[in-house]
Amino acid sequence: MTAAHEQRVALITGAARGIGKGVAASLLRAGWTVVLTDIDELEGQEAAQELARLGTVEFLVMDVADEASVQAAVEQLEGDFGRLDGLVNNAGLADPDTGPLEQLSLERWNRLLAVNLTGAFLVSRQCLPLLREGGAIVNIASTRSLQSEVNTEAYAASKGGLVALTHAMAVSLGPNIRVNAVSPGWIDTRPDAVQDSDPLRQVDHEQHAVGRVGQPEDIGELVAFLLSPAAGFITGQNMVADGGMSRQMIYRE
Template structure:
């Protein structure tokens, strides 16, 4: 008589000994993801334009050799190549990549006045950056049957006026996600997270931290009852980077406290 599969215990440290690269990892959502990875037993290499913020992370985390920082400009291929080489030299492997770095401000003004250079700047950072980082980390990731997580935005699905460049870059990142998942599978899994309103006040460079100025009505816009935090994104990122999500690829996940499914009437 055949026996059913046994009950399998969940790993208490799902990323134990795994090396995760995180762009824009010194502040905001990126820092939240990095801290979640560390909490899940992983090792992190963060890259950021702000070297002071990167060094502050290492000082404040105090996790010894489990974390490393190197300057990174995701829009410059030479910078990306150096950063990936630094990670491999430091840890000898890459198990995961989080493409988080991006221009955060979605508002560029009316399209008729949008300069081509500004349009290209959004695409270079928010879309070309993930392409370059994925391209150069791909060989090492494939060796480990690793995972990529792209941080897009709910603005890939809905918009405010005068946000065309940002929306286009994030929408492109969602499409890039499922295209790469098909091309790189089954050696590599690729998914995207689409954050909504995430309060990052406490996750900035020490010199830029402020007390959140959130109103009751800000929280009330969300069916979950509150504005999000970087830990909310980090928790899902850990799952998508871990073997527990081994049957999940090419998908995008909205993490917005239910805000995009709530009908709004004024």
């Protein structure tokens, strides 16, 4: 068995870009073997090639809302590595604005929940036999599970459901499997070149107690900790990582 196969293996859904890609980079730097999945095969392969400089990476196509797709990808992972130590349920439809509630179609509501919430259930369920020996799951939720803008009912419901699913799974799957959620705030997921050419406003950064908008690696470092033995006494929790933005009382003058 190769050294790569002896490393801890993590599966990250929705990892072709943004937070998922940032989590992958952090785990690779921490010595993990990482399996990226995404519905976008081209961008997923490009992400895997880019991240390969940091360690052992594999990419698998997966539609988290499709049970057969999830089963096929996890079976391939098992065949390739024979183990799974960490699962990061990150895949999701990112645009929270679904328009006025009275115009929100049942089809759009169902699609958003299928990807953002049911997808985490399907992937977690499929991975359980591999994780039973002792592993950890991190669900990527959102501060929108705790607070809202207008016209975001479906997104808020999906992320709120994901937080509830997290503590339910933690109770059911312990003590062998720990389950936590991370709720990111404002994370600038645009490519570095776009961030450089079109920087955010200073006022955007000043809304945060830490003085800046977040980056994907900020979430990646927290996820790496939660998957590690150092977090062995933490389960069922929703860890908010938003630079303190949701703790500030902001009144318009």
